[in-house]
Amino acid sequence: MSLHVHKYGGTSVGTAEKIQNVAKKLVDEKNATGHDLVVVVSAMSGETNRMTDLAQLMQSAPSKKQMDVLLSTGEQVTIALLCMALEELGQAASSFTGGQVKIITDNSHSKARIEEIQTDNIQAALNDNKIVVVAGFQGVTAEGAITTLGRGGSDTTAVALAAALKADECRIYTDVDGVYTTDPRVEPKAQRLAKITFEEMLEMASLGSKILQIRSVEFAGKYNVPLRVLSTFVDGEGTLITYEDDEMEKALISGIAFNRDEAKVTLAGVPDMPGVASAILKPISEANIEIDMIVQNVAEDKTTDFTFTVHRNDYDKTLQILQNICAELGAEKVDGDNKIVKVSIVGVGMRSHAGIASQMFTALADEGINIRMISTSEIKISVVVDEKYLELAVRTLHESFGLSGE
Ligand code: ASP
Ligand code: MG
Secondary structure (H helix, E strand, O other): OOEEEEEEOHHHHOOHHHHHHHHHHHHHHHHHHOOEEEEEEOOOOOHHHHHHHHHHHHOOOOOHHHHHHHHHHHHHHHHHHHHHHHHHOOOOEEEEOHHHHOEEEOOOOOOOOEEEEOOHHHHHHHHOOOEEEEEOOEEEOOOOOEEEOOOOOHHHHHHHHHHHOOOOEEEEEEOOOOOEOOOOOOOOOOOEOOEEEHHHHHHHHHOOOOOOOHHHHHHHHHHOOOEEEEEOOOOOOOEEEEOOOHHHHHOOOOEEEEEEEEEEEEEEEEEOOOOHHHHHHHHHHHOOOOEEEEEEOOOEOOEEEEEEEEEHHHHHHHHHHHHHHHHHOOOOEEEEEEEEEEEEEEOHHHHHOOOHHHHHHHHHHHOOOOOOEEEEEOOEEEEEEEHHHHHHHHHHHHHHOOOOOO
């Protein structure tokens, strides 16, 4: 018997009517295919935020433990409502919280990691021909405390259940009909990808395409869970996230990703000697500021420039820290720019093709776009450019790498 795991996000279950619509889809699918169905749901849209705001009224910094007790209720509401809607359609269904399944996590409240999933309870319900409805985003510690998996964590619940149950496919139903070559709001010619590799999806996701929780993609790659992203509201094949095949290697570039919220800072004229990079970055990491790209120039006159990028929210704090260590390190000055963005091309095809970087830089140069920083990995090339060029850069690259279709 084949088994499918479905996940419906907050916007797919955001109203009573939408929950009824999901119930109907599930019954139709079960009747048409005979698949066993395990369904993971999010809280109704807006609920997690609403509860977070409520908590703020009680305490300025509520404990993560209590936040988990609070936020996990959102998903519990949805599982009960969806089971009612299914039963109303004559379909037997069973609801499970994370604790009832026994999704065992570590005890890092608010960002817990799944350690083990017991499948007996779910299996028993499936054997009774029920649709199983599981609350996403939550688990329990071995001691029984409620935990949550971080924002967007229902995706990870779905993938982890699919892996544990050896499901034939894990389908993430959402409000977009798949993964696109870039954000269609920036480039209307963006096209839905029929397939993308786990690795490419990880790069696209970490670069700001917020369709899936990053951890769910890592999990799917690790356990080889075929993952499909598709729309709850319109029929279609969606995008399959899977292992690389020959077909995929033929495409040079799969997508153009970008990140708007970037800022860069430079410490100029730092002495070129051992220990300087670590002396610069240590106070930054101690302030819990995440660094992305790092560039250090070749030294001239025994001094060098050290530049890195941070999230725009951390810009002021980062400048402050650098001002403090500037004199200490005998550096010349601190500089910064928070009107920059990062644009990246992503594709496993670049492993086996030369000249991709030069094609990218030529395309940007032809439009008069100045590149401020560059970084590369095996399947990605990123450039930092001025914010005002974001749209132009994305569209130019989209066109240049043949992603816009005919
Ligand atoms: N309800 C949680 C959130 O809004 C988990 C999820 O929807 O995946 O982040
Ligand atoms: Mg989500």
